[in-house]
Every structure is written in structure tokens, then in C-alpha cells.
Amino acid sequence: MTSLMIVGADHLGSIPKKLEEMGYANILHISGRKTQMVKRDIxxxxxxxxxxTDFINHNLTSVLKKKAMEQDVPVCYAKRSWCSIYKAIGQCQPNCPLSTK
Structure with a gap:
């Protein structure tokens, strides 16, 4: 099983359930709207x-990208639609359960 951290959006609706059905476990969600989020670690x-991308503070995106690179954690970018998320994850991590080979 793979753990996934979602950053952005206030509510995810059915997205976590769909990700779980595809093999993702331990899904952590952080809204990303407040500037204090910049201080949080991965x-x-x-x-x-x-x-x-449509629900996140721009500064947080930059800080998050830097921290992810330091920890060698891949980062995917998508809009808050299942179609966009599915495609982004498949392209970001070729061996993931959502791979679009």
C-alpha cells in the first residue's frame, strides 16, 4: 500500500474513497489555504x-516542492477533479496503482 498526502481544497468529497479503491492507504489531507501551512513538514x-492547484496558496506550493525534493518525495499537480487527479498520479509515478501506461 502507498501513502499519499493531498494538499489543497477544503473538502475532498469522494476523492479519498476512489484513491483507496485504487490501492492508496493512509491518505492525509491538508487544506493549504492558510499561510501557517508553510511551516509544516512533510x-x-x-x-x-x-x-x-486550484485550491492552494502559491507560497506553500513553492515551499512544499522544495521540502519534497529534499526528502525525495514525488509531487503531482492536478485540479480538483477525479479525471485530472487520475491522470496526474499516473504520470507522476509510473509504478503506482493508477498508472496510465
């Missing part, structure tokens, strides 16, 4: 980060 054990 939790240990996160295998991949999904950034929902």
Missing part, C-alpha cells in the same frame, strides 16, 4: 504528494 512515511 510527515514521515508519505510516498507521494498530490497538490490540488
Amino acid at each position: 510527515p514521515a512515511g508519505v510516498d507521494m504528494i498530490l497538490v490540488l
Whole structure:
């Protein structure tokens, strides 16, 4: 199983359930709207980060990208639609359960 941190959006609706059905476990969600989020670290054990680009503070995106590179954690970018998320994750991590080979 793979752990995933989703950054952005206030509510995810059915997205976590769809990700779980595809093999993702331990899905962590952080809204990304508040500027204090810049100070948070990436939790240990996160295998991949999904950034929902239409619901995130721009500064947080930059800081998150830098921290992810330091920890060698892949980052995917998508809009908050299942179609966009599915495609982004498949392209970001070729061996993931959502791979679009």
C-alpha cells in the first residue's frame, strides 16, 4: 500500500474513497489555504504528494516542492477533479496503482 498526502481544497468529497479503491492507504489531507501551512513538514512515511492547484496558496506550493525534493518525495499537480487527479498520479509515478501506461 502507498501513502499519499493531498494538499489543497477544503473538502475532498469522494476523492479519498476512489484513491483507496485504487490501492492508496493512509491518505492525509491538508487544506493549504492558510499561510501557517508553510511551516509544516512533510510527515514521515508519505510516498507521494498530490497538490490540488486550484485550491492552494502559491507560497506553500513553492515551499512544499522544495521540502519534497529534499526528502525525495514525488509531487503531482492536478485540479480538483477525479479525471485530472487520475491522470496526474499516473504520470507522476509510473509504478503506482493508477498508472496510465
